[in-house]
Amino acid sequence: MKILLVYPQYPDTFWSFRHALRVISKKAAFPPLGLLTVASMLPPEWEKKLVDMNAASLTDDAIRWADYVFISAMVVQRQSVKDVIARCKKLGAKTVAGGPLFTSEPEKFDDVDYLVLDEGEVTLPLFLQDLEQGCAKRVYTSTERPDITKTPIPMWSLLDMKKYTTMSIQYSRGCPYNCEFCDIIILNGNRPRTKARDQVLAELDALYRRGWRQGVFVVDDNFIGNKRKLKAEILPSIEEWQQARKYPFGLFTEASINLADDEALMNAMVAAGFDTVFIGIETPNEESLAECNKFQNRERDLVESVKVIQNHGFQVQGGFILGFDSDPVSIFKSQINFIQRSGIVTAMVGLLNAPRGTRLYQRLHKEDRLLGEFTGDNTDCSMNFIPKMDRETLINGYHQIMTTIYSSKDFYTRVKTFLKEYRPHKKKKTISELKPWHLWAFARLMWYLGVRDRERKHYWRFFFSTLLKRPRTFPMSMSFAVYGFHFRTVARKSLPVANRR
Numbered sequence: 001m002k003i004l005l006v007y008p009q010y011p012d013t014f015w016s017f018r019h020a021l022r023v024i025s026k027k028a029a030f031p032p033l034g035l036l037t038v039a040s041m042l043p044p045e046w047e048k049k050l051v052d053m054n055a056a057s058l059t060d061d062a063i064r065w066a067d068y069v070f071i072s073a074m075v076v077q078r079q080s081v082k083d084v085i086a087r088c089k090k091l092g093a094k095t096v097a098g099g100p101l102f103t104s105e106p107e108k109f110d111d112v113d114y115l116v117l118d119e120g121e122v123t124l125p126l127f128l129q130d131l132e133q134g135c136a137k138r139v140y141t142s143t144e145r146p147d148i149t150k151t152p153i154p155m156w157s158l159l160d161m162k163k164y165t166t167m168s169i170q171y172s173r174g175c176p177y178n179c180e181f182c183d184i185i186i187l188n189g190n191r192p193r194t195k196a197r198d199q200v201l202a203e204l205d206a207l208y209r210r211g212w213r214q215g216v217f218v219v220d221d222n223f224i225g226n227k228r229k230l231k232a233e234i235l236p237s238i239e240e241w242q243q244a245r246k247y248p249f250g251l252f253t254e255a256s257i258n259l260a261d262d263e264a265l266m267n268a269m270v271a272a273g274f275d276t277v278f279i280g281i282e283t284p285n286e287e288s289l290a291e292c293n294k295f296q297n298r299e300r301d302l303v304e305s306v307k308v309i310q311n312h313g314f315q316v317q318g319g320f321i322l323g324f325d326s327d328p329v330s331i332f333k334s335q336i337n338f339i340q341r342s343g344i345v346t347a348m349v350g351l352l353n354a355p356r357g358t359r360l361y362q363r364l365h366k367e368d369r370l371l372g373e374f375t376g377d378n379t380d381c382s383m384n385f386i387p388k389m390d391r392e393t394l395i396n397g398y399h400q401i402m403t404t405i406y407s408s409k410d411f412y413t414r415v416k417t418f419l420k421e422y423r424p425h426k427k428k429k430t431i432s433e434l435k436p437w438h439l440w441a442f443a444r445l446m447w448y449l450g451v452r453d454r455e456r457k458h459y460w461r462f463f464f465s466t467l468l469k470r471p472r473t474f475p476m477s478m479s480f481a482v483y484g485f486h487f488r489t490v491a492r493k494s495l496p497v498a499n500r501r
Contacts, residue, residue, distance in 0.1 A: 002049075002065055003042060003069075006053065006069055007032035009053040010077055012493065014490060019485055020483055024482065030164065030166055035070065038070060039158055042128070053084075060091060069088050069095050071095060071097045073101040074101055081097075081101060081109075094114075096127070097114070097116070103117045103141075114137075117140060149194075154206070167214070169200070169207070172193060173221060174221055176191070178359075179294050181358055184221045192221075192222065194234075197237045200234060208245065212248075218251060219253075220253055224262075227262060230265065247273050251275070252276030255279060275315060277309065277314050278318070281344070283321060283327070283335070284334050287326035292360070310423070311422075313423055313425045319348050319350075323351045323352035325388040329389070332397035332400050332401055340413065344414070353375070354385050356374065408458035412462040415480050415484075416462075445478060445481065450463070
């Protein structure tokens with residue numbers, strides 16, 4: 001068998017990091033971890049090729065070469081998925097599809113030959129067995145939650161790592177919380193399932209052996225879902241592994257805000273090499289938190305919790321949502337004030353949507369408020385339901401937040417707020433190897449932000465202020481400047497044409 005694994009293209013969103021990647025001459029931020037894992041689950045004698053359309057072009061010759069084209073995608077990649085499927089059908093290639101998009105709305109993909117849905121550790125072997133026997137069904141689905149200690153190491157040999165800024169591994173699946181708008185528990189369940197200690201170390205070893213010496217994203221739904229195992233077993237082992245190799249990887253992950261309540265856990269994570277954590281803040285409005293059942297965020301000083309985490313050596317990235325039924329008109333000013341006071345440099349603000357199958361989706365269906373399909377794009381101002389707040393007021397308020405927090409002046413002010421709170425781990429010695437692309441990236445940064453950008457005066461003030469007052473944070477600060485360029489560009493594109501500056 002000849003198998004082509006295709007990862008469709010992301011649109012231009014916060015998470016694409018497209019404009020930041022352009023500055024540093026990289027093609028994509030994260031590899032298609034799911035497809036690389038699927039590749040390892042296929043028979044070893046089969047020939048395999050990978051095309052990540054975020055890093056390379058998908059050619060007709062590549063499609064013609066394949067006996068089967070395997071496609072996996074997130075909801076936000078829907079349009080690119082449709083284009084790939086149409087091309088495969090035109091060229092007579094058989095398609096096999098799975099992943100979050102296809103699992104959530106399989107009925108919309110009649111042109112796919114085989115749908116291997118839900119968790120691949122269960123459904124993919126069933127498909128492969130039937131395929132070998134010549135009796136493959138069109139749809140494979142299962143409610144079983146597999147033991148992920150049996151999940152193989154991703155097939156990194158298929159990937160050109162030089163095109164990426166970050167590699168990925170997965171330690172756990174599932175989240176113990178039940179937020180109304182979230183589809184994680186539908187896809188992966190409420191009970192966090194974890195990999196074994198040796199398995200995690202083997203995955204780190206696999207990246208290390210291939211020469212990777214940069215960031216690694218632990219892509220868990222909620223990394224701290226099982227705190228006891230982390231503190232007793234996983235984090236001490238990762239720390240020992242990192243120390244033995246002089247900390248080749250900077251690690252980051254996603255977690256809930258209650259990380260701030262566990263000092264021992266924060267210290268263990270930082271000692272293991274974690275320096276960034278993404279947290280779903282959502283909103284500073286207590287009534288909206290109660291509405292969406294985000295109880296882990298309630299009845300606490302969220303700004304103070306963020307600062308506690310920053311004080312322990314983390315950069316906190318944050319997700320924010322507008323459009324809850326309980327949101328008052330003052331929410332726009334409240335969100336701006338919160339983001340600026342918290343020092344959350346990477347603040348991803350989007351409008352509320354209802355993914356299919358979530359409790360929010362079910363509630364809105366009963367209330368006859370659902371509209372079209374969920375795009376998965378947090379910057380296109382789309383909502384798949386009728387909000388309680390006047391829609392025009394909501395959209396205008398969203399634009400107000402975006403133009404404020406990602407104006408150069410407010411963005412660099414927020415970076416300085418973060419740097420005042422940030423306490424990096426002093427004992428950790430991370431490998432620092434200067435490579436030619438670093439110098440090229442710095443030169444491009446100077447060009448894009450110091451020459452071309454219309455708001456360049458703010459960049460130069462930040463540049464010299466950091467160099468003189470906080471020289472040790474200069475590399476991190478320049479990375480933030482690149483992020484800011486990306487977010488500012490995305491924010492401008494989300495505005496009506498008449499309002500773009």
